[in-house]
Amino acid sequence: MSHPHPDLGPPPPLPAGALRIVALGGLGEIGRNMAVFEYGGRLLVVDCGVLFPEPDQPGIDLILPDFDYIRDRLDDIEAVILTHAHEDHIGAVPYLLRERPDITVVGSRLTLALIESKLTEHRIQPVKHEVVEGERHSFGPFECEFFAVNHSIPDALAVALRTEAGIVLHTGDFKMDQLPMDGRLTDLGGFARLGAEGVDLLMSDSTNSEVPGFVTSEREIAPVIDDVFRRAEQRIIVACFASHVHRVQQVLDAADKHGRKVALMGRSMVRNMGVARDLGYLKVPPGLMLDAKEIEQWPPKDVVLICTGSQGEPMAALSRMANRDHPIRITEDDTVLLASSLVPGNETAVNKVINGLTRWGARVIHKGNARVHVSGHAAAGELLYVLNLTRPSNFMPVHGEWRHLRAHARLAALTGVPDDHIVIAEDGVVVDLLDGRARIVGAVKAGYVYVDGTSVGGVTDVALKDRRILGDEGFISIVIVVDSTTGKLTGGPEVHARGSGIDLDAFEAVIPQLEHALEEAALDGVADVQQMRRVVRRTVGRWVSDTYRRRPMIIPVVVEV
């Protein structure tokens, strides 16, 4: 299998007749999916999502793909195709459209409605191009055919790109529920037809490639939810993803059956379900819904609250309920249902929420003790079907961390894709499809772009490293004032420390050392501000390290007056 060499150089110019593929996200990580296709000087983008930060990226709101690779070529972009409306596929669209607002945004009806409502918040009015499964649309040199796929949001699509270089099938995210709630199956017939025609490159969702077997049907969850409703004597609180229309539908159906009213809580939940309802994807029995503000006026036994916060997000209603920092006070009579997966990285946060709710007496039902969630991604057994039906000449696993990409590559090899036709690429690796072969030809920059508050890219990896040091060790700042003409110390040293856990009184011990060291430096006759800073940093750093075996950030400040 071909995989990236650590010192890949910049790619050569794209040969005539070749299709170039560069993922700016989604390869080597779960999130910020974005693939850039290039043919004949024109670009087509598939998905443009965000990645959510990990604990070693403190304070960060979102992580975007780095648009640098396409920044000078924004005008060459024919369209951005969105396979579905999850944040890891659409979340970065507002940031891309800030750079060129009139890029055509292509997607299914629900996908476009959801991205449009999101863009409204960013005050952007997108140029939309709606497509339906089974249709073919051309965007410049790219002839695109769309296929229905089943996923944990309605109206998801796979896309096949036809150019002179061959046929590429990009599955997007998908699963293969054979009894889907909305009857919309992943179009394996279409995949088979494409396979018969000849798929030159398959790019397929690797998220669950390590999970053996098959994913249970979404339908199997309904009896579990029904059982929860049957047993619950008082209030029911359901937390799930704000875009999981089918899961919300199941809760609405159960509420209707058991004579309970439903209120939605959480901005994204209210917004998305409003869109889904308006377009008919969510069927709401008349008189079922309450406004969240009304819920306290109803007896607990007659209501269901559906909210966000299933990933332990600290500001979401659910976390605040767990901390007793919310008007809804959890009691021993409450039933809380976490009807969602546990996204890797959120384990600790979700555990805290479960413990908090349990502490106040709530009965918490979650993935760990009942089948209240099924994954939205095809497992290994199902991925084999797609490989066998499409019989691709070349295979490139997408949407996954290294462990998932490798596992998917092994599945492809088992179905007969030759090892040297399997390309494992990570973000930024340039893959050319030419003469029926996909090959790694170079790499471009594809680092993280951090969104923090209103700043995009302002927080760099250097700032994050500082944050990690500050977060682990705190800082000590030492201010001295020197006379700029004589170079003599006229004020300070004044010590400030936060997060270091070192008592300020303890610094008394280092002050004489410091004064002595500064004097000595001055005696050399070369005492300048730079050198004074060095002396302060060295003296205080050594003292802290010797005394406390710690390494807080040392900030020497020399003010000249």
Add this chain to the structure above:
Amino acid sequence: MSHPHPDLGPPPPLPAGALRIVALGGLGEIGRNMAVFEYGGRLLVVDCGVLFPEPDQPGIDLILPDFDYIRDRLDDIEAVILTHAHEDHIGAVPYLLRERPDITVVGSRLTLALIESKLTEHRIQPVKHEVVEGERHSFGPFECEFFAVNHSIPDALAVALRTEAGIVLHTGDFKMDQLPMDGRLTDLGGFARLGAEGVDLLMSDSTNSEVPGFVTSEREIAPVIDDVFRRAEQRIIVACFASHVHRVQQVLDAADKHGRKVALMGRSMVRNMGVARDLGYLKVPPGLMLDAKEIEQWPPKDVVLICTGSQGEPMAALSRMANRDHPIRITEDDTVLLASSLVPGNETAVNKVINGLTRWGARVIHKGNARVHVSGHAAAGELLYVLNLTRPSNFMPVHGEWRHLRAHARLAALTGVPDDHIVIAEDGVVVDLLDGRARIVGAVKAGYVYVDGTSVGGVTDVALKDRRILGDEGFISIVIVVDSTTGKLTGGPEVHARGSGIDLDAFEAVIPQLEHALEEAALDGVADVQQMRRVVRRTVGRWVSDTYRRRPMIIPVVVEV
């Protein structure tokens, strides 16, 4: 079920004939297990462990129980009984013995040997009292009977305490492997005999109370390890807990069978296995072991490396191999076996290690894709046996977070323990056993004591809060120098910022505002240093918040010259 009221007051004096139980750790958390028993004015401590920090406790090395409750009564302690030698049961012993070095330390042969070798590093020579299962020993008014229990470390014990208040059975950590590697079963017969005699209070390990069914025998892992060895063509690296003698034994046996030499890596691994070997708990075939330094001289196909780092600890060899920051360079031929559980809170770190190793091509075998680990704690099905055999009058779940304590309490209720005889307590809650009833009577302080470098307790929750703010947002410090006689600004404002992601040049914008605000404050005629600080903090804080929607820590420094 009785459970702690948020505003429990201090407990009343202990009535004559009553036994008092206060857990200073282990209730509401997995770790720092420590229970203090009091009878007739004397104290007995069972276990004294550490808790490992979570991501929201940055920079912390260890968390200890707060000894405040017993600090004035150290001389009343008859003994510290250690049920087994895991860190969460013995890790805080050095810190307790610092306060009174001659407390008798009670435990089995291996437990005492391991704590002794640990205490040697702290230059403490403990007063040891070795016990064997089946024996009875009295420590002051506490008559203790010890029972063999099976766990993921050899020679673990449960303990029954007899006083006039009744019989309390404390299980320690245990599982119920019916085919244990060393033939040492959890003594259910002994538990049954005690049950017939009348157990007044059962305190039982809740770690796996949410897990239905039964834990697979440790013996089932051997064929999996054998299979890994059979398939591995080149180097094998095994990571596991440094105290898991049986797991290491299985790896040694497999290495011996497949003609490989073994090297141990990691200080605690080398230390513990040395002790276990000396005492005959680890059986090492002659000529099998290599020194870790020799390993590079042998062909990869002939060696096995056993190391620590299975929890993704960043400084351990395994993490460094995953980051290519270790002399052992991972290649496509390597097989890495993570033969351990995934301790909650470490998911992200372990995932990073697996992805890192996979990136370099290693085949990584872990709990998620093969049965290479079984839990050390009895699951719900097994906990029911203990409840049914001991038929306790009162039940108090121990060793668990809230979710585990509640789940265990439910199991007890199902076996017939009356709801009002089940006591769910958290750390610091005081439980008295009197006249055959266990009741919550108050609470004492039982907060976290943080170890950071050489400091114990120096880092407080306030410092941690500062670290979280600094870690999320960084800081901005603004230094101004004022003439102490005139009150006039003579230097600065000089701005320093780290981790804020705000370009220093951007501060140009706020400097005039700041100067203006300081002037205005001075015009009031009340400008003092405190007020200047307030003005700086408010002005800069508002500017950052309006411009960047962020809240870095603002540190105003006013130096008077």
